[in-house]
Amino acid sequence: MPEVIAVVAFLEASVRLGIPLALAAMGETITERSGVINIGLEGSLIAGALGGALGALAIGGAGGGILVGALGGALVAMIFAGFAVGLGTDQIITGTAVTLGGLGFTGAIYQARFGTTGTALTLPTLPSVPIPLLSDIPIIGSALFNQPPTTYFTYVLAPVLWYFVYRTEWGLELRAVGEEPDAAAAAGVRVKQTRFWATVFGGTLAGIAGAHLALAHAGTFTENMSAGRGFIAIAVVVLGRWNPLLVLLAALFFGSASALQFQAQTFGLAVPYQLFLAFPYLLTLLALAGWVGKSRAPASLALPWPKDS
Amino acid sequence: MTEVLARLDGITRHFGHVKALDSANLEIHSGEIHGILGENGAGKTTLLSILGGIIHPDVGFLEVGGSRVRLQSARAAWKMGIGLVHQHFTLVPGLSVLENLALGRRHTGHRWTLHLKEIRKEASQLGKLTGLTVPFEASIEELGVGDRQRIEILKALLRNPQLLVLDEPTAALAPAEIDQLFRLLRTLAEEGRAVVLVAHKLDEILSIADRVTVLRQGRTVMTAVRADVDTAILTDAMVGSSSSEGEAPITPARNALPALGQSSDGLAQNRESGNRSVARLKGIDVYSPQGGLALQDVGLEVMSGEVIGVAGVEGNGQRELALVLSGRQQVASGKLEIPEHVGFIPQDRNREGLAADFDLTENVALALHRDPQFRSGPLLRWKLIGLHAAEIRSRFKVKSSGVRALARELSGGNQQRLVVGRELSRLPELLIAENPTRGLDFTATAFVRGELKKLAHDTAAGVVLISTDLDEILEVADRVFVILRGKLTPVPSTHDSREAIGAMMLGSRLEVH
Amino acid sequence: MRRFSQLAVAVLALLATGIIAAGSLWLGGYDPLVAGAAMFQGSFGSGTAILSVTMVRAVPLIVTGLAVALAFRAGVWNIGAEGQLYAGAIAAAWVGLSWGSAPGWFLTPAALVAALLAGAAWAAIPAFMKVRLGIGEVIPTILMNFVGIYLAAFVVHGPLQENRGVFPQTDPISDAARLSVLVEGTRLHAGFLIALLVGVILWAGLRWTHFGFQARSVGASPDAARVSGMIESKRVLLVVFLSSGAIAGLAGGIEITGVTFALYEGLSPGWGYTAIAVALLAGLHPGWVVFTGLLFGGLEAGAGAMQREAGVPAAWVSAVEALVILFVLAGDQIRRRFGA
Amino acid sequence: TAPENSDRRAMGLEEVQLRAALLTAGPVSDAGWYAGAYEGLLLLRDSLGAEVSHQQTRTPAEFDEAFLSYASSGYDLVFAHGFEYQDAAIRAGQQFPNTTFVVSGGGRYSENVIPLIFELEEASYLAGMAAAQVSESGILGMVGGVEIPPVQGTFRAFEAGAQSINPDIRVLEAFIGNWDDVAAAKEAAIAQLRNGADVIIHNVDAASFGVFQAVREVVESGGRAWALGMNRDQNQIAPEVILGSAVIRIPRAFLEIALSWESGELGGRPVYAGANAEVIDFVVNPALAHIFSADFIATMQEVRGRIRSGTLEVPKVSFIEGEIGGS
Numbered sequence A: 001m002p003e004v005i006a007v008v009a010f011l012e013a014s015v016r017l018g019i020p021l022a023l024a025a026m027g028e029t030i031t032e033r034s035g036v037i038n039i040g041l042e043g044s045l046i047a048g049a050l051g052g053a054l055g056a057l058a059i060g061g062a063g064g065g066i067l068v069g070a071l072g073g074a075l076v077a078m079i080f081a082g083f084a085v086g087l088g089t090d091q092i093i094t095g096t097a098v099t100l101g102g103l104g105f106t107g108a109i110y111q112a113r114f115g116t117t118g119t120a121l122t123l124p125t126l127p128s129v130p131i132p133l134l135s136d137i138p139i140i141g142s143a144l145f146n147q148p149p150t151t152y153f154t155y156v157l158a159p160v161l162w163y164f165v166y167r168t169e170w171g172l173e174l175r176a177v178g179e180e181p182d183a184a185a186a187a188g189v190r191v192k193q194t195r196f197w198a199t200v201f202g203g204t205l206a207g208i209a210g211a212h213l214a215l216a217h218a219g220t221f222t223e224n225m226s227a228g229r230g231f232i233a234i235a236v237v238v239l240g241r242w243n244p245l246l247v248l249l250a251a252l253f254f255g256s257a258s259a260l261q262f263q264a265q266t267f268g269l270a271v272p273y274q275l276f277l278a279f280p281y282l283l284t285l286l287a288l289a290g291w292v293g294k295s296r297a298p299a300s301l302a303l304p305w306p307k308d309s
Numbered sequence B: 001m002t003e004v005l006a007r008l009d010g011i012t013r014h015f016g017h018v019k020a021l022d023s024a025n026l027e028i029h030s031g032e033i034h035g036i037l038g039e040n041g042a043g044k045t046t047l048l049s050i051l052g053g054i055i056h057p058d059v060g061f062l063e064v065g066g067s068r069v070r071l072q073s074a075r076a077a078w079k080m081g082i083g084l085v086h087q088h089f090t091l092v093p094g095l096s097v098l099e100n101l102a103l104g105r106r107h108t109g110h111r112w113t114l115h116l117k118e119i120r121k122e123a124s125q126l127g128k129l130t131g132l133t134v135p136f137e138a139s140i141e142e143l144g145v146g147d148r149q150r151i152e153i154l155k156a157l158l159r160n161p162q163l164l165v166l167d168e169p170t171a172a173l174a175p176a177e178i179d180q181l182f183r184l185l186r187t188l189a190e191e192g193r194a195v196v197l198v199a200h201k202l203d204e205i206l207s208i209a210d211r212v213t214v215l216r217q218g219r220t221v222m223t224a225v226r227a228d229v230d231t232a233i234l235t236d237a238m239v240g241s242s243s244s245e246g247e248a249p250i251t252p253a254r255n256a257l258p259a260l261g262q263s264s265d266g267l268a269q270n271r272e273s274g275n276r277s278v279a280r281l282k283g284i285d286v287y288s289p290q291g292g293l294a295l296q297d298v299g300l301e302v303m304s305g306e307v308i309g310v311a312g313v314e315g316n317g318q319r320e321l322a323l324v325l326s327g328r329q330q331v332a333s334g335k336l337e338i339p340e341h342v343g344f345i346p347q348d349r350n351r352e353g354l355a356a357d358f359d360l361t362e363n364v365a366l367a368l369h370r371d372p373q374f375r376s377g378p379l380l381r382w383k384l385i386g387l388h389a390a391e392i393r394s395r396f397k398v399k400s401s402g403v404r405a406l407a408r409e410l411s412g413g414n415q416q417r418l419v420v421g422r423e424l425s426r427l428p429e430l431l432i433a434e435n436p437t438r439g440l441d442f443t444a445t446a447f448v449r450g451e452l453k454k455l456a457h458d459t460a461a462g463v464v465l466i467s468t469d470l471d472e473i474l475e476v477a478d479r480v481f482v483i484l485r486g487k488l489t490p491v492p493s494t495h496d497s498r499e500a501i502g503a504m505m506l507g508s509r510l511e512v513h
Numbered sequence C: 001m002r003r004f005s006q007l008a009v010a011v012l013a014l015l016a017t018g019i020i021a022a023g024s025l026w027l028g029g030y031d032p033l034v035a036g037a038a039m040f041q042g043s044f045g046s047g048t049a050i051l052s053v054t055m056v057r058a059v060p061l062i063v064t065g066l067a068v069a070l071a072f073r074a075g076v077w078n079i080g081a082e083g084q085l086y087a088g089a090i091a092a093a094w095v096g097l098s099w100g101s102a103p104g105w106f107l108t109p110a111a112l113v114a115a116l117l118a119g120a121a122w123a124a125i126p127a128f129m130k131v132r133l134g135i136g137e138v139i140p141t142i143l144m145n146f147v148g149i150y151l152a153a154f155v156v157h158g159p160l161q162e163n164r165g166v167f168p169q170t171d172p173i174s175d176a177a178r179l180s181v182l183v184e185g186t187r188l189h190a191g192f193l194i195a196l197l198v199g200v201i202l203w204a205g206l207r208w209t210h211f212g213f214q215a216r217s218v219g220a221s222p223d224a225a226r227v228s229g230m231i232e233s234k235r236v237l238l239v240v241f242l243s244s245g246a247i248a249g250l251a252g253g254i255e256i257t258g259v260t261f262a263l264y265e266g267l268s269p270g271w272g273y274t275a276i277a278v279a280l281l282a283g284l285h286p287g288w289v290v291f292t293g294l295l296f297g298g299l300e301a302g303a304g305a306m307q308r309e310a311g312v313p314a315a316w317v318s319a320v321e322a323l324v325i326l327f328v329l330a331g332d333q334i335r336r337r338f339g340a
Numbered sequence D: 001t002a003p004e005n006s007d008r009r010a011m012g013l014e015e016v017q018l019r020a021a022l023l024t025a026g027p028v029s030d031a032g033w034y035a036g037a038y039e040g041l042l043l044l045r046d047s048l049g050a051e052v053s054h055q056q057t058r059t060p061a062e063f064d065e066a067f068l069s070y071a072s073s074g075y076d077l078v079f080a081h082g083f084e085y086q087d088a089a090i091r092a093g094q095q096f097p098n099t100t101f102v103v104s105g106g107g108r109y110s111e112n113v114i115p116l117i118f119e120l121e122e123a124s125y126l127a128g129m130a131a132a133q134v135s136e137s138g139i140l141g142m143v144g145g146v147e148i149p150p151v152q153g154t155f156r157a158f159e160a161g162a163q164s165i166n167p168d169i170r171v172l173e174a175f176i177g178n179w180d181d182v183a184a185a186k187e188a189a190i191a192q193l194r195n196g197a198d199v200i201i202h203n204v205d206a207a208s209f210g211v212f213q214a215v216r217e218v219v220e221s222g223g224r225a226w227a228l229g230m231n232r233d234q235n236q237i238a239p240e241v242i243l244g245s246a247v248i249r250i251p252r253a254f255l256e257i258a259l260s261w262e263s264g265e266l267g268g269r270p271v272y273a274g275a276n277a278e279v280i281d282f283v284v285n286p287a288l289a290h291i292f293s294a295d296f297i298a299t300m301q302e303v304r305g306r307i308r309s310g311t312l313e314v315p316k317v318s319f320i321e322g323e324i325g326g327s
C-alpha cells in the first residue's frame, strides 16, 4: 500500500513538473521549426508568471491571470522577434539579452508594485478538475486526469500542434522556412512573417507556462521563479526531436526524472543531495545515448534571413 | 504583332563593386520562347532573378502587362504570373518531393490540410504529359541533380504561370528529357504564354527559341529573331569581336608556375612509360544510403593515358562509382586499387565542390592542403596557395573581384570553373569528373574537354569521365562504359554509336557478338 | 530604398532601446543620468575601474568566449563551456590544495594544466557521443553544464570541503598557487595575459595552420570538407571539441588561481552562456573576442557600480544591461547596412 | 561624496554621518532573509541618518570588487549578508583597516571583520517542540535550500526540540539546491507530505511559499498538515496553516551593531545575536494558538527561559574558527 502511494505521488509529481516544461517546449518547437531559436524563452516564462500574478489579482481570477500571462509571454517574444527576425540580429545574443531583460523587468515591476522587500503574494489558484471516469483509473488516473485545466490544454495541444506541423499548409510553410528559407521564399512563402508569428506563438505558450507555474503550481510570484526552466525547455525540444508529441513525452520524462529525485531525497538514502539534483540531467543524458536514430535540427536554425543583411 | 508581356528597362544592379547588370533591357512577348545567351558571369541569372522578384534592381524598372510593377519578393512575382526555375536549386531538403511541390502553392480551398492527394494527381498527370516523372515520396537529399531539376520545373508548371522563366534547365537533363521539355515549352507558347530560357548550348537555343537576347558583361548586346541569327553571329555577340575589356577568351596556354603534383614522388617520370594500370576495381559492391546495392560487382581498370567515359541516366550508381574511384567511399566488398591522390570533380559543386563562405584561395586550399608542397611544418603556405589560386583564376577565367572573393559571390558557371580548374591544375594521376562542363559556357566547355584529353594523353594520367551528356562522352572518351542499375558494362568499340549507347543507357539489351 | 528603410528601422530600434532604458529608470524613481554616469564610471571611467574591475571581469568571458569561438568555427555547437569551466575550477582547486607545498613556478602551471585537462575531459563525453554515436552535441553539453555545477556543489560539501568541514567551500589555495598581480595595487592578475595568449594562439592557429584550416573547412561546409578536402572530419571535430573544452576549463582554473583562491558553489554566474554572446558578437573571430569580452566585462562592472553609486536595484540594472546589449546589436546592424 | 568625508576626517572635523553598505547574494524582494537585511539597512538610514547603499552580487568573483569599492569610497560599515563573503571580507579587512566588515554567519574574525551569528537554533528548537506536539503521524519534514551551517544548525535544533517531546519522532530532510525555486520547494514538501510528514519546516528564502502552498493544498483537500515559518515572522503568509515562525529580527541586530560601532565597542570578536538580545524568537501564530494547550504553551515558555538562562543547551553547528562545535 505505501508503495502504491509512493508510485502515485511520483506520477503526480512527474506531471506537475513536466507540464510547464511541456508547454514552453511545445511553443519553442513551433518557433524552432521556423528556424528561430529563442533563448529568450526564459524571459517569456517569467513574464508569463508575473503577468499571471498581476492578472489574477487585477481581474480577480486564475483564468484572467492565464490570459494576461499569455500576453506577457507574447510581448517578450515580440521584442525578441522584432530584433532577431525583423532586424536580423543574432538570435543567440538577442535571446541572451531578452532573458536578462525579462528577469530584470519583471523584478523591477514586481518591486515597484509590491515593495522593494517583496510581499508574500497569495494568488487565487487554478483548481484541479478531475475528469469523470478517467480520473478513477487506478494509479495513473489521478496523476494524469485530476489536474488543472492548463494541463488538459497541454494534452490537447500536443496532437493539435503535431497535426498543424505535419498536416497543414501552414505547417509545411513553417518547416520549409526553418529548413531552407531561401527556397521557401522562392516558392512564395513569407519568411519573415512566418518566423515572427512562430516566435510569438512560442512566447505565448511560454507565457502560459509561466502563468501555470504561478497560478496552478506555486500560488505565488517571486523574482526569478522560472529558475532556468526556459533553458531546460529548449533542451526538451531537442530531446523530443522537434515533434510536438515527442516533446510532450520528453517533458514528462524530464518531469519524472526530477520527481524521482524529490522522492529519493525523502527516502533518506545516504547519497549527497547534490547528486540527486544532478540526477535528472544524467538520466536525460543516458536517455539520449540510448535514443536510437539521429535527430536533425531544422537546417536553418539560428541563421538570420536574409543572409546578407 | 504580339503584345508585350513583360519588359525590363535599363536595369543596373551591383554586387558590392561588381556590376552584374549594366542598363540591360529585355522584352518578352506573349506566345514566344525567348532564348538568353551569354558567357559565364554575363548577368543572365541576375536578370532572371529580377524577373522572379528575388533580386531588386538598383536602377531601372519592370513592366508587366503594360504597367510598372515593383516585385518585392518571389511571392509577388508568382502572383503576377511569373514563375522562375532557378539555376541553383530551391528545394527544401527536409521535405518530401510531394511536399516541395505543395509548398507555397495556394491550392483552391482551405489551408488546414495539405491537399497532397490532389497535388500528386495533378503532378503525375502533368508528368505523363511532359515526361517529367519524379519519385513523389523520396526526400530531396536522396536525389541527384537530374531529379531535382525535374522537380523544379514541375513545381513551376503546377502553378500555371503566364511567364515561365528557366535558368539553365537543360544542364542536368538527359537528351530525351530535353526533347520532351522543349515540346512542352512549345505547347505553352502556343497557348499564348511566354517562356524565357537560358542555355549554354547554342544548338538548343537555335532549335527552340523564337527570339534570342545576348548578354555580355551585364549589357544587352543583341536581341534578334531566330531567323536572323546563326551560331557565328551569336558567338561573336557573346564573346565580343575584340576582347575590349580585357576578357580574352580562355586560352589553353600553360603558365610559368610549376605544375602541381609533379614535385611529390617523381610521378612525372613514371608517367612517361604510359599504358600502366592507374586504378583497378574488382567485384565492387556498394550499398546506397537507402539500403539497396548501388554498385553491383563492378570491375574496371583505368590505364594511364586514356579517358574512360561512363554514360548513363542519372541515378544508376554513377555517384557511388565516382566516390569509390576517388577514394571517398568505403566499399562493402571487392578489391580496390587507386592512387593516393585522386582529383575529383563532384556533380554538385555547391554542396561538395565548394565551401560557399570560403574565398577562392581557401577553396583552392581545400584540394591542395594535403600536398606536402603547400605545407611547411604545421603551417600552410598561404602565399603559394594564393599564387596558385590566382593562376587558376586567370587560366580558367574565373570571373571574380579577386582571389579573396567568396565562392558564393560567383556565378554558377564561374563556380564550376573554379572547381574544374582546381582539380585539373593538380595534374592528378587519376581524375574522376562528374559532368565537369555542367553550367559552363561553350568556350569554357570546349576548353575543359580539351584539358581532360590533354591530361590523359600528355601527362599520362587516367581520366574517368562520368557524364549524362552523350555527346561529351563521345567527344572525349577513348573507351566507353554504360552504367545501369549499379552494373557497369563496356560498350564494344564496334557499337559506340550514339543510338546504340543511348539504347544501352535505357536498358535495352545489346546483341554482342 | 528597401535597404534604406531597413536602416531606418535599425536606427529606430537603437533610439528606442536608449529611451526605454532611461524611461524605465526614471519611472522607477532613479535619475537616468546619474545611473548612466555610474555605469560608465564603474566600467571605463577610471584606471581602477578598468584595471581592477572591468578587465578582471572580462577574463573569464574572454577565455570562455574563445573556447566557444573555436568550437563554433568548426561547427561544433559547444554550449557546455559553463560545465567545462566548473570542471576546470574543481581540478585547479584540487591541485592547488593537495600540492600546497610545491613551489609557485610549478604549482600555478600545474593547477592550470589540470584545469585544461579537466575541461577537456568534461567535453570528452559529449564529444564522444557526437563522433561515435552521432548524437548532436547541443543537448549533451547543456546537460553536462548542470552536472558540472552540481558536481562542484558536491565536492565543496564533500571531498574538497574545507578542513573544518563547516562551510561548503574549499580551503584557500596556497599563495604559491596563485597567479601574480600584473599591476601593483590593482586586482588585475596574470590571467589576463593568459587570455590574450590563448586569443593569439587561436587567431594564428585558425588562420595559418593546416589544422586550423581543416577545422574551418569542416565548419564552413562539412560536405565540401569531406569530398573535396578529404578531411577526416571526425578527428578534427574531436580535437576541436576537446580543445574548446580545455580552454573553457582553463577559464575556471584562472578564476580559482587569480580571483577567488578557493572553490565555491555558484562560482560562475553563467559565463559559459554569456560566452556564446561574446563569441558571436565578435563574429567568432578570436581577435575580436578580446574586445567583446571587455565590453561585456565592462557592462557587468558598470552594472555593479550602478547599484552601489546610483542606488538602482539589481533588477533594474539587469533590465538596463539587456537594453544595452540590444542597443549594441541595433548599432551593429546599422554599421553593416552602411558597410554594405 | 566619499572623498569629502575622508577629507573631513583628515581635517579633524566632526564626522557627518555613518556610511553603511549591504551586500546580498540574492534579491532583497524575497520577503525573507535578504529582505530582512535590507530593512536593517533602511533602519540605519532612518534611525541613525546613515548614508546607505546596497549591491546584489552574483558570484564570489564580485565579492572582492564590491568590498574594494565600498571600502575605498569610505564606507564605515559593510554588512555582507552571508557566510560566503567571509574569505573576501578577511582579505578586504587587511587592506582597509578603517572599514568594518560584518559577515552574517561568517566563520572567521579579525579586528575589523566581524561575524554576526544568529542563534536561530534556539527558536528552531521551540519550533521542533511545537511540531512534535501537533504531529499525529510522528513524521516531520524539513526543506532546505543549500546545506550550509546555519541551515544545518536550525535543522539539528529542530530535530532535538521535536525529540524532546516525542523521542520516536522521524524527520525527513530534502534540499532543493537553491533558495528561491518555489516550484521545487513545493515538490519537495509534497514528497514529504505524501510520505507521511504532517508538519513541515523550511530554511529557504522565497521558495518557502512553495512549502506553504503544498501544506495549504493538503488542508484544502481535507487533509491535516501544518507548516512552520523561518527567518521572518511568516505567520501571516498562510495564517491557516503556519503554526508559528522561528524569527530573526535582522534589523534589530544591524542597529545594535551600528550602535556598538558608534560607541567604538565593535571589533575583534564575533557578535552573537540570540534569544537574549530578542533578535531571535519563536512566534506562535496567534490565529492558531488555540491548537496548543495552555500546558504546552507554559512548557514552551519554560524551555525558552531555560535556553535564555543557559541551563538548556540547544545543539548548535558552530562555525567560528577555533570554536568547538556543539551537538
Ligand SMILES: Nc1ncnc2c1ncn2[C@@H]1O[C@H](COP(=O)(O)OP(=O)(O)OP(=O)(O)O)[C@@H](O)[C@H]1O
Pocket (backbone or CB within 6 Å): B015, B016, B018, B019, B020, B038, B039, B040, B041, B042, B043, B044, B045, B046, B047, B087, B399, B400, B408, B409, B410, B411, B412, B413, B414, B439, B441
Ligand atoms: N551575390 C553576389 N555577390 C557578389 N557578386 C555576385 C553575386 N551574384 C552575382 N554576382 C556577380 O554578378 C555577375 C553576374 O552573375 P550571374 O550569376 O548573373 O551570371 P550568369 O550570367 O548567370 O553566369 P553563369 O552562366 O555562370 O550562370 C558575376 O560576375 C557574379 O560574380
Ligand SMILES: Nc1ncnc2c1ncn2[C@@H]1O[C@H](COP(=O)(O)OP(=O)(O)OP(=O)(O)O)[C@@H](O)[C@H]1O
Pocket (backbone or CB within 6 Å): B361, B362, B382, B383, B385, B386, C206, C207, C208, C287
Ligand atoms: N596570403 C594569403 N593568401 C591567400 N589566402 C590567405 C592568405 N593569408 C590568409 N589567407 C586565407 O584567407 C583567410 C582570411 O584571411 P584574413 O586575413 O581575413 O584572416 P582572418 O582570419 O579573417 O583574420 P583578420 O581578419 O585578422 O585578417 C585566412 O584565414 C586564410 O585562410
Ligand SMILES: [Mg+2]
Pocket (backbone or CB within 6 Å): B044, B045, B046, B087, B167, B411, B412, B413
Ligand atoms: Mg547563371
Ligand SMILES: [Mg+2]
Pocket (backbone or CB within 6 Å): none
Ligand atoms: Mg578578415
